[in-house]
Amino acid sequence: MFENLNERLERSFKILKGEGKITEINVAETLKDVRRALLDADVNYKVAKTFTDTVKQKALGMNVLTAIKPGELMVKVVHDELAALMGGKATEMKLESTPGHPAVILMAGLNGAGKTTMSGKLALMLKSKQHRKPLLAACDTFRPAAMEQLRVLAEQVAVPCYIEEGATNPVAVAKAAINHARLNGNDIVIIDTAGRQSIDEELMVQIRDIKDAVNPDETLLVIDAMIGQEAVTTAKTFNDRLEIDGVILTKLDGDTRGGAALSVRAVVDKPIKFIGTGEKMEAFDVFHPERMADRILGMGDVVSLxxxxxxxxxxxxxxxxxxxxxxxxxxxxxxxxxxxxxxxxxxxxxxxxxxxxxxxxxxxxxxxxxxxxxxxxxxxxxxxxxxxxxxxxxxxxxxxxxxxxxxxxxxxxxxxxxxxxxxxxxxxxxxxxxxxxxxxxxxxxxxxx
CATH class of the missing domain: 1.10.260.30 (Signal recognition particle, SRP54 subunit, M-domain)
Structure with missing residues (x-):
């Protein structure tokens, strides 16, 4: 995770090694290399430029810390700004449920991003860590295999799954699933929706209709971190049409560049709430920006361990x-x-x-x-x-x-x-x-x- 970016940033900081103090010249040289590292990691150009400009301003304003070596000071400033760029701190979901009125989570995204799998992983997390009683709802009527996939995942995590075989109206299925949850004591309904290979009008209208009908507490967009800048474009399009509440980044374990994680929050102004970190159903974590900044800079992550x-x-x-x-x-x-x-x-x-x-x-x-x-x-x-x-x-x-x-x-x-x-x-x-x-x-x- 972020191996290439970590190596490039380390090389950038070496420019300041042996320097007696922070100056505009050595900071400019260091940050020029940092900006190249971010761009190579597929970070949005405007995000990378704004980031390095902010780091430069803060680093030059901290010359008074003479007891700290310039390289160490730069690492500290970059760390803090990386965490801020990704949201600063973890963002919790707002799930308010009362007896007979379950909270609703709407999952959106393109085919191949891992939306159905993330629905199962989210259900497992809510069940095991928050002691909730989730219900998975198969509302992808476009791809029949998605219903079977969700059924299998539900069995793996021992969570009930609502399916209507042969259904063609996802809005009706979503409403029926919520009613089923009311009758059976489920306090959360996770709605898995249809995706497409690319964004099209039919897809957006369908998900918009479901959202208008069920008024979800959380609308989460699932994005494949490995598609780089395309992930940011996808997030922006979905947010413009749906007004999402947050993002789930999948396949972060396979993304050595990390540009999506660093760009999404800044471009879309929506928090990354969860990340998928592996194939196992337990490989699903709350996104902590400050811990991710630690890992990007090679500082480890003892708290998560x-x-x-x-x-x-x-x-x-x-x-x-x-x-x-x-x-x-x-x-x-x-x-x-x-x-x-x-x-x-x-x-x-x-x-x-x-x-x-x-x-x-x-x-x-x-x-x-x-x-x-x-x-x-x-x-x-x-x-x-x-x-x-x-x-x-x-x-x-x-x-x-x-x-x-x-x-x-x-x-x-x-x-x-x-x-x-x-x-x-x-x-x-x-x-x-x-x-x-x-x-x-x-x-x-x-x-x-």
Whole structure:
């Protein structure tokens, strides 16, 4: 995410390295390179020019900070302006529902942007994080496959889906879905609408008719971040006709340029509310401009990493695990459970990039999509007794496990060694007294700052 832009900005800041102070000449030279980096990242030209003009004005007005190196000062100014450019802070949805009157979210966008998938991901987020009771409504009567796709996604996230087979009037379907929600206790209705390969009058009229009929609380436009400047044009056209409330950017995990994320807010004056960051249904996040600015500048994103970990945290499971660790009973079943929790947090390389400094270090390192595949295969080839009693796994058992998992004996030996080290480390941590644990907690808080 934003790899190319990050590299270009780093090179730009090096112009100021070794300079004694901020001057109009060295700032102009640096920002000329910054502007080129933004344009190469597919940022709108006017947005890039206004951005660098603002940074120049603020940087030159801060020469009094003599204790700060010019390069560090420029990074600070650019960071703050990047966050401001993307909206400054996260924008919440305004969803007011009362018994019998569900809130309504209208999803709009072109075909291929990921609108139907984002509808499912949004439903999962509202259900799991906000404890709401969403209903998905299939109102794309233009493309029958969209109804089936939404049905499958609804089953994956365990959310009800309203479908009228053979329906041709999306307005009638939307109204019926809202009535269905009223009768069945759903407090949010997410309406998935039709898209087209490109913007046309029929599409805009249809979505406008649905909006006028249901008066949604939120109208969200789904945009593919990988189409660059075209994303901004699409957002502007939809906003002119629909008056959208916010944007969902998809495929941000595959966009190394990032121009759409930096331009949409400035051009359309509507907030980016959510981003899609991967293929899994859980790969859907609230958009935090300041955290995104951190990531663009290679500073990591520890806060988001901690939040993802907390989402997978089960207090009762943690207490059970602590008891087992204290008694030195931590086994391969527990080890496998921990791996599965990490996998739910998202792509491993993406998670590692959230740790300051790590993203740059692993930039050229090939990390497979499922780095735990062999580990899971090895544990899966163990007998229940071996999983519960790792100490009984002798050489002959290791050979059998290697053969059964399709791996070699070296991989099995390596995993068992790593498991033993993990078990010792976890026992040592749980054996810490309250004072040491408090010191560790304070250290983590300071790291997050």
């Amino acid at each position: 901690v939040e993802r970990a907390q989402q997978q945290f089960d207090e009762e499971e943690a207490k059970r695990l602590e008891k087992k660790i204290r008694k030195n009973k931590f086994d391969f079943n527990d080890f496998l459970s921990q791996i599965q929790q990490v996998k739910k947090m998202g792509n491993v390389k993406d998670l590692a990039a959230m740790i300051p400094g790590v993203g740059k270090a692993i930039k050229d390192v090939e990390i497979p999509d499922d780095p735990f595949k062999n580990i899971e295969a090895i544990i899966g080839s163990m007998t229940p007794k071996e999983r519960e009693n790792p100490d009984i796994i002798n050489q002959s058992r290791r050979q059998r496990i290697a053969k059964g998992s399709g791996t070699d004996i070296q991989e099995v030996n390596r995993l068992i060694k790593q498991f033993d080290q993990t078990r010792k480390m976890m026992k040592m941590v749980t054996g810490m007294g309250p004072g040491k644990m408090m010191a560790m907690a304070n250290a983590m808080k300071n790291l997050r700052r």
